[in-house]
Amino acid sequence: MDALAALTQGLAVALQPMNLLFALIGVLLGTAVGVLPGIGPALTVALLLPITFKLDPAGSLIMFAGIYYGGMYGGSTTAILINTPGESASLATAIEGNKMAKAGRGGPALATAAIGSFAAGTLATIGIVFLAPWLVRIAVQFGPEDYFALMCVAFITVSATFGNSPVRGLTSLFIGLTLGLVGIDRLTGQARLGFGVPELLDGVEITTLAVGLFAVGEALYVASRRLHHQETLEPVRGSLWMTLDDWRRSWKPWLRGALFGFPIGALPAGGAEIPTFLSYATERRLSKHPEEFGKGAIEGVAGPEAANNASAAGTLVPLLTLGLPTSATAAMMLAGFQQYGLNPGPLLFAERPDLVWGLIASLFIANAMLLVLNLPLVGVWVRLLAIPQPWLYAGILVFATMGTIAAKPQVIELTMLAAFGVLGFLMRRFDYPIAPVVIGLILGPVAESQLRRALSISLGDPLALVQSPISATLLALAVVALIAPFTLRGLARFKADAD
Amino acid sequence: MSTNRARRADTAGFVIAGLLLALALVIVWDLSNLRITSVYGLGPEAMPVVVAAGLVLLAAGNAAMAYKGELPAREPVDIRAIVLILGGLVALIALIGLGGGFIPATAILFAATATAFGRRAILVDLVIGLVLAVAVYLLFAKLLTLSLPVGLIERLI
Amino acid sequence: MSQATGWMWQTLVVAALAAVVTPALAQLELRVMAPAAPGGGWDQTARSMQQALVASGAAKSVQVVNVPGAGGSIGLAQLVNSGKGDGRLLMVNGLVMVGALLANRSPVRLDQATPIARLTEESQVIVVPVNSPIKNIPDLAAAVKANPARVTWAGGSAGGVDHITAALFAKAGNADATKINYIPFSGGGESLAAILGGKVTAGISGYGEYEGQIKAGKLRAIGVTSANPLPGVDVPTVKSQGIDLVIANWRSVMAAPGITAEQRKALVDAVDKMAKSTAWRDVLKQKGWSDAYLSGDAFAAFLGREQTRVRDVLISVGLVKP
Structure with missing residues (x-):
């Protein structure tokens, strides 16, 4: 069937009033849970499954798609406003986004994220x-x-988040890698750094670390300096909306973000975090205002936000075409399909085109709906920063702990959250960058298990790592990315001399 | 270590280096707990060894920075605020661990944090915290059927 | 915003519930613990039980509690320690937990809890890429016997059902189970991709997870691990091809230790009633689970046999010290 004709049919399904309503419920619910750290779209879909199976398949799947996209939006809203990434995919957004919000540019940050x-x-x-x-x-x-x-390419990009001292940056990264060792080794099933505590066997939860370091650490830091260093928060300084300059600086990062997010999201083990980091590092390198990075550069919000939404769409590629669930949410959507006796996979497009194309069309609609809902709300969201400081931070801590309580109501998990908060406080005080810790925790275990899988398949022959054309290309890219800054600098000096 | 106010003599920097070294030692010590090491390819000990080695190098790097006095200047710390916030978190953890329930735990954390940020109306803040917690509890426990920790107050709702 | 959502949601929930709930006569108020995060197999089982227990009138109300962590070890510890003597608490578990408890050197043991009933089981399937030279189980067994290192297996977590199946396969084919080259992947999707891409020799998973691929001809299924052929599935059993391997990923329900005989009987009766109800049959059909109901002492005996078998296998692959 011709894709366009099929899509038109799909739009007809998605535009039915009932399905529009489901999409609306989905995006609202998704935004609501996306705001809460630790409670993501996957968990929401899981909790709703038993209730929705009475609905018709198209309606509930459309709602799930709305929850997925809504969750992505919600996660970035809190990342920007209160430095609390709701999902690990909004981590890169928090780095620049929150700096913008603190400088009274929360409006443009939210707008560039939404658009x-x-x-x-x-x-x-x-x-x-x-x-x-x-x-x-x-x-x-x-x-x-x-x-x-x-992963090697992704590791190179971490340096973009290092700040001004490589030693400090690497220290942060290695703390993250150490945390990544905690728990059961995926390849042999043995505990590492478990200290006999069963709660540690599943490893350190990314959201617990991120929320502890970012939100709790920030609250402790601001409170500790309150008497000597009054933080002044202005909800709006300058324009609430994006200026012409903001637009000019945003559109290219959006496109590049989509180019990172979609293909990597479509990879069975790609995920949403890697494209956001790649996008952040790229924008930092390409920006005409590199000095603004670390102080609130709009490119650093536009790129990663585009990347994380594109990757969410990307994960639907293997889900719909192969029945491969490649993210927790996709796995729950698969369960949703199976509830109706449908098996996503090669046959689904042929057997139930109405459903598949209805779902794809509803992605367009969910996206448009989120934009329409979120843009007018930018003004309201930004006003949140006008809440008196004591209540604002008290609320942030309540949100931060609530996510953990809801996902894992265990004393050990909450203690870890508090401990990471203290770590975040100390790192701020001694000027160590925060983001590399989380990146180390995300990338370390994945890089390790993929390397060991590759070597296990090749029976220990390291040549296997460069024999595949894809890996050879990517490794070459990593080497170039590593060397390029130095050679470019040398070249620039050479040119300057020649002039 | 946060009380160090000296500008040049950076004991804090050496403490950080020492902690990194200790972390490396813990990782190496932990390797003795592994039983299977010889699978095909790399074993589970490879990554910890790499990380531990990196930590040792970074400990040296941080010590060098401390020696040269390259740590940033620190402002005096409001210990009272830190104690209040951490106290709020400890109270929350204790209440949840001992079955006090989600709502009072959250209300106490809210009030403690607000006080840490200079508010002087602990009763009002407790009430605000309670209202917030009840609203959240209703949303999650009743609508999404998610099991939040239950204590006395939650049983009444 | 969340209030508006809540309101809309409530309307939806009420409407849905009104359709599901039939008048309940029983007085039993139960809590069912899923020793895993929401969304997984145990959680879905617990939530389905919740529906069926109430709809069949076996219980007045049922609350699902999630206690995630360490392959269910944390949930079991809670059942055994703080649940002791609680006659209204049930916990979902399964074959995966048997392995996880051994591999994690858990301080609590499964035989400390009170067995109630086995509910469902799913057969495992062994697949190879479509262009593989391996056509059937004897081919694969021969390859494993010739050089176990060269045969790479893709499946789920180390020490899990897939790993146990691979080790039992090697053993049954008189190959060296300690030498199998088993590569654990994080999720069904990732291992499936590795098989489709021809990165590994063979793959193991629950049949349902690969059903779509097998029917579409993207994977070659060479054997299912059930005792008899699965109804409506055109794949021969492993056993019928000369390798004596029968294994199913079963799920069951347990109760707390230290409960009285009457309390245990009440729980078994309630689960019995649920298992016979149309509500439960609907759930099984909808989820594609096959019924494997076995309650009381017969289940306790089955549990004992499985524990011995899994322990032996995990010792042979080196995950558990003898």
Whole structure:
């Protein structure tokens, strides 16, 4: 069937009033839970499954898609406003976004996030329509050695978050890598750094670390300096909306973000975090205002936000074409399909085109709905910063602990949250960058298991790591990315001398 | 270590270096707990060894920075605020651990934090915290059927 | 914003519940613990039980509690310690927990809890990429016997059902189970991609997870691990191809230790009633689970046999010290 004709039919399904209502409920619910750290779209869909199976399949799947996208939006709103990334995919957004909000530029930050998510989400959805079958063939060819190479590229980009001292940055990264060792080793099933505590066997939860370091650490730091260093928060300084300059600086990062997010999201083990970091590092390197990075550069919000929404759409590629759930939310959506006796996979497009195309069309609609809902709300969200400081931070701590309580109501988990808060406080006090810790925790275990899988398949032959064309290309890219800054600097000096 | 106010003599920096070294030692010590090491390819000990080695190098790097006095200047700390917030968190953890329930735990954390930020109306803040907690509790426990820790107050709702 | 959501949601929930709930006569108020995060197999089982227990009138109300962590070890510890003597508490578990408790050197043991009933089971399937030279189980067994290192298996977590299946396969084929090259992947999706991409020799998973791929001809299923062929599935059993391997990923329900005989009987009766109800049959059909109901002492005996078997296997792959 012609993709466009099918899509038109899908739009007809998605535009039915009932389905529009489901999409609306989905995006609202998704935004609400996305705001809460630790409670993501996956958990929400899981809790709703038993209730929704009485609804018709199209309606509930459309609602799930709305929850997925809504969750992505909600996560970035809190990341920008209160420095509390609701999902690990909004981590990169928090780095620049919160700096912007503190400087009274929360409005443009939220707007570029919303519009960037919309643009990238829409582009990625078009990508699903036209590229899905082709993309998925490549995605399946990605072996462990290729993922390891991709991780190498991602590791290079971490340096973008280091600040001004490589030693401090690497120290942060290695603390993160150490935390990544905690728990059961994925390849042999043995505990590492478990200290006999069963709660530690599952490893350190990314959201617990991120919320502890970012939100709790920040609250402690601001409180500790309150008497000597009054933090003045202005909800709005300058324009509430994006200025012409903001637009000029945002549109390219949106597009590049979508280009990172969609294909990597479509990889079975790609995830949403890596494209956001890649996007952040790229924008930092390409920006005409590199001096603003670390102080609130709009490119650093636009790019990662676009990337994370595009990757959400990307994960639907293997789900719809192969029945491969590649994220927790996708896995729950798969369970949703199966509830109706539907098996996503090669046959679904042929057996239930109405459903598949209805779902794809509803992605467009969910995206548009989120934009329409979120843009007018920017003014309201920003006013949150006008709440008196004691209540604002008290509220932030309540939110931060609530996510953990809801997801894992265990004393050990909450103690870890508090401990990470103290760590975040000390790191701020001694000027160590925060983000590399979380990046180390995310990338370390993945890089390790992919490397070991690759070597296990090759029976220990390290040549296997460079024999695949994909991994060879990516590793070459990593080397270039590592060397380029030095050579470029040398070249610039050479040019300056020549002049 | 946060009370160190000296500008040049950076004991704090050496403490940080020492902690990194200790972390490396813990990782190496932990390796003795592994039973399977020889699978095909790399074993589970490879990554910890790399991380521990990196930590040792970074301990040296941080010590060098401390020696040269490259740590940033620190402002005096309002210990009272830190104690209040951490106290609020400890109270929350204790209440949840001992079955006091989600609502009072959250209300206490809210009030403690607000006080840490200079508010002097602890009763009002407790009430605000309670209202907030009840609203959240209703949303999650009743609508999403998520099991939040239950104590006396939660049983009444 | 969340209030508006809440209101809308409440309307929806009430409407849905009104359709599901039938008048309940029983007075039993139960809590069912899923020793895992929301969304997984145990959680879905617990939530389905919640529906069916209430709809069949076996219980007046049922609350689901999630206690995630360490393959269910944390949930079991809670059942055994703080749940002691609680006659209204049930916990969902399964074969995965048996392995996890051994591998994690858990201080609590499964035989400390009170067995109630086995509910469902799912057969495992062994697949190879479509262009693989391996056509059937004897081919694969021969390859494993010739050089176990060269045969790479993709499956779920180390020490889990897939890993146990691979080790039992090697053992049954008289190969060296300690030498199997088993590669654990994080989720069903990731291991499936590795098989589709031809990165590994063979893959193991629950049948349901690969059903779509097998039917679409993207994977070659060479054997299912059930004792008899699965109804409506055109894949021969492993056993019928000369390798004596029968294993199913079962899920069951347990109660707290230290409960009285009457309390245990009341719980078994309630679960019995639920298992016979149409509500439960609907759940099974909808989720694609096969019924494996076995309650009381017969289940306790089955549990004992499985524990011995899993322990032996995990010792042979080196995860557990003898």
